[in-house]
Amino acid sequence: MKVIQTNHAPAAIGPYSQGITVNNLFYSSGQIPLTAEGVMVDGDVKEQTHQVFKNLQAVLEEAGASLDTVVKATVFIKDMNEFAAINEVYGEYFSTHKPARSCVEVARLPKDALVEIEVVALVK
Helix, strand or coil, X not given: CEEECCCXXXXXXXXXXXXXXXXXXXXXXXXXXXXXXXXXXXXXXXHHHHHXXXXXXXXXHHHCCCHHHEEEEXXXXXXXXXXXXHHHHHHHHCCCCCCEEEEEECCCCHHHCCEEEEEEEECC
16 A cells, blocks of 8 residues: 655645555545645636646656546535536546546535545556
């Protein structure tokens, strides 16, 4: 088991890591729209979703994985009415490779984010 940590994504805001690799699998913690400096992205759900993907790409790269090796994604959204907007941005990052996915509406996310995404990926 290996702890994944990169300065190109926001530091954990609690007692957890950005991700863990076990054997050839990488498990990310949920990424919210914080910059690597820990500043919350102000903006609509699309802008926040782009930042989430920037964070995911950083931790995946540090783990030796990429969006192309993601096998499962879980999307947490604050308002299911924003599903289409989030899905539009999601489709920009997973255009040809389409991992399995779950999407759930939640009452509240850390730092009042509008979206949070976690992934499981194969390590190259």
